[in-house]
Amino acid sequence: MTRPTLVLLHGFLGAADDWSTLREQLPKVQCIALDLPGHGQATAQCLRQMADFPGWLTQQLARRQTRQYHLLGYSLGGRLALQFAASHPVGLQSLILENAHPGLSTVADRQLRIQSDARWARRFHREALTQVLADWYQQPVFQDLSPTEREQLITARSQNSNRALAKMLCCCSLARQADYQGWIKTSTLPILYLCGEQDRKFRQIGTQLAAACPQVQLTCLAGGHNLHRVTPNSMAAVIRQWLNAFPF
Known part of the structure; x- marks a missing residue:
């Protein structure tokens, strides 16, 4: 039986193991959790600039022969996932952002x-x-x-x-990230935005994105900034429902 593939990108200070509890709740999903450059087992792989990330992730996917997949990123991982999606990679079926910032709009x-x-x-x-x-x-x-x-x-x-x-932190500062709000509004890529009810800042960001972009689905869960840590069961249920809508 073919299973959907979900690539997981943790946040700043985190590691691939951060997703272990969520992965246990997704037995019918092939989860690929990666250590971001500078983290976990990849401390020697620091990026020179944020623009290098799409190439890095493309190499990681190629090594694993991953051709069709969904991409889930939390916080910094979500910002990097958004940057990668905007580079129009082949095989990306949807983007799931967990409390991730789309980019700053003013100098x-x-x-x-x-x-x-x-x-x-x-x-x-x-x-x-x-x-x-x-x-x-x-x-x-x-x-x-x-x-x-x-x-x-x-x-x-x-x-x-x-x-x-x-x-x-210097390389991937939010200040160095492009503002992807315009890209999100024109993109046809399905996007699921997950935010925490107690995280006012990102709940507002998610609400604004969903209001302006018809392909963005907003789901607010109990919890704060790190949902996969505090409410993995609820988050997994939402992800399962989301992935069921796609052919695989």
């Missing part, structure tokens, strides 16, 4: 973001990783985390490489 916003990411990158490069992570997870986007969850994430993410994280 002022880009300047503020590049300054912020540069400050974080300096800290990742120079300071103890546990201390930087303790501050990182105090950002508003992670407000749904409990103290215990924060400590668990800090412990798990401390296995990363300081320098690799600093490089990836």
Whole structure:
């Protein structure tokens, strides 16, 4: 029996293993979880520039002889997935974005973001990783985390490489990403946008995209920024329903 293929791209600081619980809920889906450059087992593969990512992912798919697939990306992984989809790859059937930003539309916003990411990158490069992570997870986007969850994430993410994280943060800053809102409006690629009810910022982004783009389906789930961690069962149910609409 042929199964649909779902390629999974984790967020900044994450790793392919982040998807393990969600994958267990998708036994009829062939899931391919990748370590992004600079993360997990791919710390030596840092990109020189964000524009290199489509070529990197194309190579990863070719190695696995993946010809028809759906692409799911969370946060940074979602932004990279969006960039890849906009490069018009052969075989991509749909795009699933989990709390991912489509791109900044003003010069002022880009300047503020590049300054912020540069400050974080300096800290990742120079300071103890546990201390930087303790501050990182105090950002508003992670407000749904409990103290215990924060400590668990800090412990798990401390296995990363300081320098690799600093490089990836500079290379793949949202300020360096193109604004894909125009592309989304004109694209015919089916897009599922997943957002958390407690993540006000990305719930608003998803609502605006769905209102402006008829091919974007918005689904809001209980939880905050990281849905596949806090509500994998509900997220898997939505994904199963989404994939069932496609031939494979």
